[in-house]
Amino acid sequence: VRPSSDRVRETLFNWLMPYLDGASCLDLFAGTGVLGFEALSRGAEQATFLDNDPRVVQQLQATRDLLAAGHTRILGYDAAAWLADTAPRAHDIVFVDPPFAANLAGPILDLLARGWVARTGVVYVEAAAAPMPGSAWKLLRQGHTRQVTYSLLAPASTGERGEGEA
Secondary structure: OOOOOHHHHHHHHHHHHHHHOOOEEEEEOOOOOHHHHHHHHOOOOEEEEEOOOHHHHHHHHHHHHHHOOOOEEEEOOOHHHHHHHOOOOOEEEEEEOOOHHHOOHHHHHHHHOOOOEEEEEEEEEEEOOOOOOOOOEEEEEEEEOOOOEEEEEEEOOOOOOOOOOO
């Protein structure tokens, strides 16, 4: 489990301010769940967390209970398989922070394009290198640290708020 750094999270949630109020979030490869739980603390209405490690799922449940974070679902599934096998339900914010060595950002973006992101929604991707999002997505913002590239994407068919680089 590799949580997002404080600096990256601060930038991310500054970017997400226009999207958070009442948002439905999907936190794929949830790990500590810090992104989804922070979204809830900043006004998101609901969050679904996915992780395929049973120990991580137990920790997510304990964190949910400790924070008394209502409106959450915690699922113990492989994110790619779940997205492929489940009927899509659009979310306002999707967090994609897979294990870097797995190189899953591109394939997950392809699956998300099947209807998992609301027309006015956004996808946050954290990866070792900038993902190649394909024609279904447009880049709204991007930042870098020595270890990661973090990007905010929107469905290509929308006119999103706040384009540009961080």
